[in-house]
Amino acid sequence: xxxxxxxxxxxxxxxxxxxxxxxxxxxxxxxxxxxxxxxxxxxxxxxxxxxxxxxxxxxxxxxxxxxxxxxxxxxxxxxxxxxxxxxxxxxxxxxxxxxxxxxxxxxxxxxxxxxxxxxxxxxxxxxxxxxxxxxxxxxxxxxxxxxxxxxxxxxxxxxxxxxxxxxxxxxxxxxxxxxxxxxxxxxxxxxxxxxxxxxxxxxxxxxxxxxxxxxxxxxxxxxxxxxxxxxxxxxxxxxxxxxxxxxxxxxxxxxxxxxxxxxxxxxxxxxxxxxxxxxxxxxxxxxxxxxxxxxxxxxx
Amino acid sequence: xxxxxxxxxxxxxxxxxxxxxxxxxxxxxxxxxxxxxxxxxxxxxxxxxxxxxxxxxxxxxxxxxxxxxxxxxxxxxxxxxxxxxxxxxxxxxxxxxxxxxxxxxxxxxxxxxxxxxxxxxxxxxxxxxxxxxxxxxxxxxxxxxxxxxxxxxxxxxxxxxxxxxxxxxxxxxxxxxxxxxxxxxxxxxxxxxxxxxxxxxxxxxxxxxxxxxxxxxxxxxxxxxxxxxxxxxxxxxxxxxxxxxxxxxxxxxxxxxxxxxxxxxxxxxxxxxxxxxxxxxxxxxxxxxxxxxxxxxxxxxxxxxxxxxxxxxxxxxxxxxxxxxxxxxxxxxxxxxxxx
Numbered sequence: 001x002x003x004x005x006x007x008x009x010x011x012x013x014x015x016x017x018x019x020x021x022x023x024x025x026x027x028x029x030x031x032x033x034x035x036x037x038x039x040x041x042x043x044x045x046x047x048x049x050x051x052x053x054x055x056x057x058x059x060x061x062x063x064x065x066x067x068x069x070x071x072x073x074x075x076x077x078x079x080x081x082x083x084x085x086x087x088x089x090x091x092x093x094x095x096x097x098x099x100x101x102x103x104x105x106x107x108x109x110x111x112x113x114x115x116x117x118x119x120x121x122x123x124x125x126x127x128x129x130x131x132x133x134x135x136x137x138x139x140x141x142x143x144x145x146x147x148x149x150x151x152x153x154x155x156x157x158x159x160x161x162x163x164x165x166x167x168x169x170x171x172x173x174x175x176x177x178x179x180x181x182x183x184x185x186x187x188x189x190x191x192x193x194x195x196x197x198x199x200x201x202x203x204x205x206x207x208x209x210x211x212x213x214x215x216x217x218x219x220x221x222x223x224x225x226x227x228x229x230x231x232x233x234x235x236x237x238x239x240x241x242x243x244x245x246x247x248x249x250x251x252x253x254x255x256x257x258x259x260x261x262x263x264x265x266x267x268x269x270x271x272x273x274x275x276x277x278x279x280x281x282x283x284x285x286x287x288x289x290x291x292x293x294x295x296x297x298x299x300x
Numbered sequence: 301x302x303x304x305x306x307x308x309x310x311x312x313x314x315x316x317x318x319x320x321x322x323x324x325x326x327x328x329x330x331x332x333x334x335x336x337x338x339x340x341x342x343x344x345x346x347x348x349x350x351x352x353x354x355x356x357x358x359x360x361x362x363x364x365x366x367x368x369x370x371x372x373x374x375x376x377x378x379x380x381x382x383x384x385x386x387x388x389x390x391x392x393x394x395x396x397x398x399x400x401x402x403x404x405x406x407x408x409x410x411x412x413x414x415x416x417x418x419x420x421x422x423x424x425x426x427x428x429x430x431x432x433x434x435x436x437x438x439x440x441x442x443x444x445x446x447x448x449x450x451x452x453x454x455x456x457x458x459x460x461x462x463x464x465x466x467x468x469x470x471x472x473x474x475x476x477x478x479x480x481x482x483x484x485x486x487x488x489x490x491x492x493x494x495x496x497x498x499x500x501x502x503x504x505x506x507x508x509x510x511x512x513x514x515x516x517x518x519x520x521x522x523x524x525x526x527x528x529x530x531x532x533x534x535x536x537x538x539x540x541x542x543x544x545x546x547x548x549x550x551x552x553x554x555x556x557x558x559x560x561x562x563x564x565x566x567x568x569x570x571x572x573x574x575x576x577x578x579x580x581x582x583x584x585x586x587x588x589x590x591x592x593x594x595x596x597x598x599x600x601x602x603x604x605x606x607x608x609x610x611x612x613x614x615x616x617x618x619x620x621x622x623x624x625x626x627x628x629x630x631x632x633x634x635x636x637x638x639x640x
Contacts, residue, residue: 043557103607103610110607117595117597229423278420284409284413284416285409
C-alpha cells in the first residue's frame with residue numbers, strides 16, 4: 001500500500017473541522033463569559049442555545065427568512081439570559097460554586113423538558129444559512145456553508161472582544177470579574193454585570209445553535225448536548241479563563257475530531273468523544289492551566 | 301455539646317435502623333423495588349459525599365465508577381461461576397482500584413480541571429463498554445437473569461434467609477439498605493478520625509494541610525479510592541435491583557450528574573442528608589411523571605424541583621433535617637449539662 005496522502009481531502013477535512021470548531025468556539029466563549037464572572041460552568045448553556053434555536057425554527061415556520069429569524073432570536077436570547085439570571089442565579093449569588101452549578105443542572109432539565117413539551121419530539125429541519133454550493137480554491141472544493149460558519153463564529157467572538165475592549169460597560173464587566181469588591185466600591189453594580197454576562201452568553205449560544213442546526217439536516221431537542229461537551233473540552237483545553245484560548249482550543253478540537261473520525265478507523269464514531277477527552281486530559285496533565293490560561297496563584 | 305450531638309447521632313442512627321427494618325410491612329412490592337434502587341443511589345452518594353463534601357474534590361464520573369462495580373458483578377456471576385452476593389465486595393474493590401486511578405489526575409489538577417478529567421471518564425465509559433464487547437457483551441449488555449439463574453439470589457422467586465421466607469423485592473430492599481446503613485456507619489467512623497481530619501484539612505486549605513504534614517497526594521487519591529469502593533458497591537447492587545441486567549445505557553453520563561444532584565440536594569457533608577438525596581433522585585422523576593405525562597413535562601418539574609430546593613435550602617435536605625432536630629439536640633445538651 002502506497003502512502004499517498006490525499007492533500008485535497010485533508011484540506012477539506014480541516015476546513016470542515018474548523019467549521020464545527022467554530023460552533024464549539026462560540027459556545028465555549030459563552031461558557032468562559034459566565035465562568036469568569038461567577039466561577040461556574042453553566043451546564044445549561046447548550047440547552048439554552050437549543051431553546052433559542054427552536055424559537056428561531058418557529059419564526060422560520062411563520063415565514064421569516066433565516067437571517068431575520070437569526071437577528072430576532074439573538075436579541076430575544078440576550079433578554080432571556082438576563083431574565084433567567086435575575087430569576088434563578090441571583091438568589092444563589094455568593095453561595096458555593098457547586099451549588100450554583102447544580103442550579104444550572106436544574107435549568108438543563110427545565111430547558112430540555114420545556115422544548116420537548118412545546119415543540120413535540122419530532123425532528124425538525126432548518127433552512128440553510130448559506131449556499132450549499134461548493135467553491136473551488138486551488139483545485140480543492142470547499143463548502144461555502146463551512147466557510148460561512150467559520151466567518152460568523154469568528155465575527156461574533158470578535159464583536160464581543162471589541163465590546164469588552166472598547167466600551168465602558170465592557171470595562172466595568174471585566175473589572176467586576178477581576179475584583180468584585182473593589183469594583184463595587186467604585187460604583188459598578190456587580191450583580192448587574194453578572195446578569196449582562198448571562199445575556200451575552202445566551203446570545204452567543206443562540207448564534208452557536210443557529211450555526212450548528214442547519215448542517216445537521218434534521219435535529220431534535222438533544223442536538224446541542226455533544227456540542228456543549230466539545231465546547232467545554234475546547235474551553236478547558238485553551239484555558240477556561242481565556243476567551244482567546246477557548247477559541248483556539250475549540251478550533252483545534254474541531255479539526256482534531258474531524259481528522260480522527262476520518263482517518264483513524266479504529267476510533268470510529270463510538271470512541272470519538274472518549275478519544276478527544278482523553279487527549280485533552282493528557283494535555284492538561286502536562287499543562288494544568290490549559291494552553292493559554294493563567295495559573296491560579298493564591299495568597300494563603 | 302459535642303457529646304449531645306453524638307448522642308443525637310446515635311439516636312438518629314437507631315431510629316434509621318428501626319425504620320429500615322419495619323418499613324416493608326407497609327409497602328407494596330413495587331414500592332419496595334423502588335426503594336431498593338434508592339438504596340443503591342444512597343451508597344454511591346455516600347461515597348461521593350466523602351469525596352466532594354469532605355475533601356472538596358468534584359467528581360462528574362461517579363456513574364462510571366458505579367458501572368465498573370456493576371460490570372464486575374455481572375461478569376463474575378455470568379461467566380465465572382460466582383454467586384452474585386459474594387461479588388458485591390469484589391465489585392467494591394475493583395471500583396476502588398478504578399477510583400485510585402481516577403484520583404491520579406487529582407494530584408495535579410483541581411477544581412474545574414479535575415471536573416473535566418472525571419467528566420471525560422464518565423462520558424467515555426458507555427463507549428468503552430460497547431467497544432470491548434468480548435468482556436462486556438457490547439451494547440446488548442449482560443443479562444444474569446437468563447445466564448446464571450441459580451447463582452442470582454432471588455431471581456428464582458422468594459429468598460430464604462435465617463429460616464424465613466422473604467419476597468424478592470423485600471429481600472433486595474433489606475440488602476441494599478442494610479449494606480447502605482453499614483457503609484454509612486463506616487463513613488461516620490472514618491470522618492470522625494484521623495483520615496476525616498486530613499480530608500477536611502484538604503478541603504479547607506490544601507496549602508495549610510500540606511504545611512501541617514498532611515500528605516496531600518496520598519489523601520486525595522485515598523478519598524477517590526474509598527469513594528470508588530462505595531460507588532462500586534452501589535453499582536453492583538444496582539445490577540440486582542435492575543432485574544439482574546446491565547448494559548452500557550444503564551450508566552450513561554446522566555447517572556453521574558444525578559449523583560451530584562443527589563449529594564448537593566441532600567446537603568454535602570451531612571450523612572443523613574445523603575439518604576434524602578438518594579430518595580430525591582429516585583422518586584422525584586416519577587412524581588414529576590404523575591403530574592403530567594406530556595413529553596418533556598416531567599423533566600421540567602424535576603429540573604424546577606432541583607432549582608427550588610437548591611435556592612431555598614442552602615444546606616440541603618440534610619440541613620433542614622438538622623434544623624428540625626435542633627430542639628431535640630438542645631434538650632440533650634441541657635440534660636447532659638444538668639447531669640454533670
